[in-house]
Amino acid sequence: MDFNISSFTEAALETFNFQYQHNSLYRKYSDQVLTDKRQIKSIFNIPFLPVRFFKSHRVVTTEFQEQRIFESSGTTQTGNSRHFIKDTGLYQKSFTLGFEKFYGKPSDYCILALLPSYLERGNSSLVMMADELIKLSGHPDSGFYLDQFENMHRKILDLEQKAQPVILLGVTFALLDFAEQYPMKLKHTIVMETGGMKGRKKELTRQAVHDFLKQAWGIDSVHAEYGMTELLSQAYSKGGGIFYSPPWMKIILRAEDDPLSMTDEDQKPIKKGIINIIDLANRWSCAFIATDDMGILHDDGGFEIIGRVDNSDIRGCSLMVI
Secondary structure (H helix, E strand, O other), X not given: OOOOOOOXXXXXXXXXXXXXXXXXXXXXXXXXXXXXXXXXXXXXXXXXXXXXXXXXXXXXXXXXXXXXEEEOOOOOOOOOOEEEEOOHHHHHHHHHHHHHHHHOOHHHOEEEEEOHHHHOOOOXXXXXXXXXXXXXXXXXXXXXXXXOHHHHHHHHHHHHHOOOOEEEEEXXXXXXXXXXXXXXXXXXXXEEEOOOOOOOOOOOOHHHHHHHHHHHXXXXXXXXXXXXXXXXXXXXXXXXXXXXXXXXXXXXXXXXXXXXXOEOOOOOEOOEEEEEEEEOOOOOOOOEEEEEEEEEEOOOOOEEEEXXXXXXXXXXXXXXXX
8 A cells, every 4th residue: 555645535436446346245335335336436425334344244355364363352242343454564554654644753752551451462453553663662661561550650750850752652541540649740751542441440531531631640631542443544632632644544424314424415524423434554454434433523634532323332442432
């Protein structure tokens, strides 16, 4: 895949035609919702595969022997999503270029990863991303810290004293635990939450989580990463819960009462609805994913997550916001 996209629409339509031809599951689904494939002339006509298909089917474009299988945390009731990865190098390129677009070179930071629940499994895409960014960081203190709160606290204080830029990437419940036990003033540390309560704590709104972390650590904003097992790209928020995507990833909203409707009566993109994602890095699975997340789309392309669709499965790595 070429990440230097000159025309997103052109690249998305080419990807649709390729996946329609070589992904039998996606073709069958598309044929159920399309009357004529020739009607696909814009990204707002493309069918989006419901994300739940990753729990029940092998979602692949062409047949291949996968290099990795990423698996969601899931729950006993809902089951896990499985993403079959043909080329892990494509994923590495996507998350590295995406990180660099929003934060610069990983080597500019010491990267501390607080991802205890994800490290318990060996098939987490988030752990692979964090591990590679830690390696690219090259800083001797970069690494995974599990529940070693006292050790991590000492490291952060030392790094703060040296004015070393730090990214503290953490699952939500672990960040809350760490902040509760070790409040401190941070000036050179970016705190980035990845979502994830998994019943470990009382569910809190995203705003409540961010307010607590800001107060505990004296920071102005909490950053966030929006990704999922079924994607190979991530969006980032530098505060306020507003996310932005890299150029090869795009958010489109669909109407709650009509899953095939992505524009209003004036043929303009819907501004509040359920999130569809085009991730062109998903070349070998499905690039067009209909999620169960509710969202608001801003005019500048930024988006907010405001909740979940009623009666949808609750993905284990999601942060409940309403």
